[in-house]
Amino acid sequence: MYHLAKSLYLAATSKEGTSRDLMIDRIAVTPDLMLTSRTEYSVILLGLDNAGKTTLLSQIKALYQPRPEGAPAPNPGKTVPTVGQNVATIPLHDMNLKIWDVGGQISMRGLWQSYYTSCHAIIFVVDSADVGQDPDIARLISRRASSTPGTRTTRGNSGAEAFTEDNVGIGAASSEFGRLDECRQVLESVLQNADVAGVPILVLANKQDREDCVEVVRIKEGLVRKVFEGETGGGVRDSRVLPVSALLGSGVQAAVEWVQSRVKWNKEGRPPVMR
Numbered sequence: 077m078y079h080l081a082k083s084l085y086l087a088a089t090s091k092e093g094t095s096r097d098l099m100i101d102r103i104a105v106t107p108d109l110m111l112t113s114r115t116e117y118s119v120i121l122l123g124l125d126n127a128g129k130t131t132l133l134s135q136i137k138a139l140y141q142p143r144p145e146g147a148p149a150p151n152p153g154k155t156v157p158t159v160g161q162n163v164a165t166i167p168l169h170d171m172n173l174k175i176w177d178v179g180g181q182i183s184m185r186g187l188w189q190s191y192y193t194s195c196h197a198i199i200f201v202v203d204s205a206d207v208g209q210d211p212d213i214a215r216l217i218s219r220r221a222s223s224t225p226g227t228r229t230t231r232g233n234s235g236a237e238a239f240t241e242d243n244v245g246i247g248a249a250s251s252e253f254g255r256l257d258e259c260r261q262v263l264e265s266v267l268q269n270a271d272v273a274g275v276p277i278l279v280l281a282n283k284q285d286r287e288d289c290v291e292v293v294r295i296k297e298g299l300v301r302k303v304f305e306g307e308t309g310g311g312v313r314d315s316r317v318l319p320v321s322a323l324l325g326s327g328v329q330a331a332v333e334w335v336q337s338r339v340k341w342n343k344e345g346r347p348p349v350m351r
């Protein structure tokens with residue numbers, strides 16, 4: 077009787093030990109946990125409404141997020157104007173990128189600053205088909221000065237005309253410069269914000285697949301370089317201008333890789349979070 081009880085006890089305890097070990101093993105290799113217990117950097121997508129931020133996020137998800145075998149790739153072309161935010165966690169080999177896509181309509185832009193203190197990089201998306209064929213902000217400013225001598229206009233902080241829902245947006249009357257001036261003002265206001273001082277910025281000249289788009293070099297020289305070198309440029313930071321088509325996916329991988337390298341370089345200034 078004693079021997080029977082002892083062997084039953086040993087069998088019970090050794091089985092318990094085995095199953096606990098197995099459980100620990102299984103927890104250690106669960107893919108979900110591997111995803112969540114990693115270095116995480118946050119990226120915000122900014123830019124005017126209709127620039128292509130949500131399309132870009134969908135394309136990044138389609139390229140980087142694992143999906144069940146046989147599942148169709150999501151169609152990044154179907155979007156509605158973003159009210160609020162979309163967010164996705166993108167697993168890369170050495171980090172997770174948590175990408176926040178926030179609405180670009182005027183009424184949404186006030187929310188952007190609540191993302192500034194915790195972001196590690198900014199992607200500013202420009203619609204390359206809506207900045208005119210010669211997107212040079214110097215021309216824009218001199219044209220405005222000569223066409224309105226002595227007239228008074230409503231001005232924003234940086235001397236630009238104040239934009240309202242009525243005079244801008246995709247439904248507004250088109251001008252030779254498209255939405256270049258609005259884009260300049262919005263980019264300047266982002267750079268000027270002290271909460272994003274030193275944060276790397278990638279400017280994407282999007283919609284490069286469209287026939288009426290302007291080349292990335294024109295956007296870089298005429299808009300981005302002038303804004304960065306101007307008095308509202310906001311100090312020293314890593315920056316780059318790249319061409320993409322969020323719709324077709326071209327250039328998207330290079331954009332993600334640029335962000336991936338820069339958040340690491342800047343990790344002393346903005347350390348990642350561990351999840």
Ligand SMILES: Nc1nc2c(ncn2[C@@H]2O[C@H](COP(=O)(O)OP(=O)(O)OP(=O)(O)O)[C@@H](O)[C@H]2O)c(=O)[nH]1
Pocket residue numbers: 123124125126127128129130131132152153154155156157158159178179180181282283284285286320321322323324
């Ligand atoms: N041809 C072309 N169209 C694009 C591209 N990217 C976006 N679009 C189109 O542009 C429109 C607006 O795209 P969204 O991604 O919704 O723009 P958004 O920046 O998120 O706009 P908000 O949410 O209002 O801030 C949609 O019709 C997209 O299909 C692109 O690379 N090429």
Ligand SMILES: [Mg+2]
Pocket residue numbers: 129130131155156157158177178179180
């Ligand atoms: Mg959107």
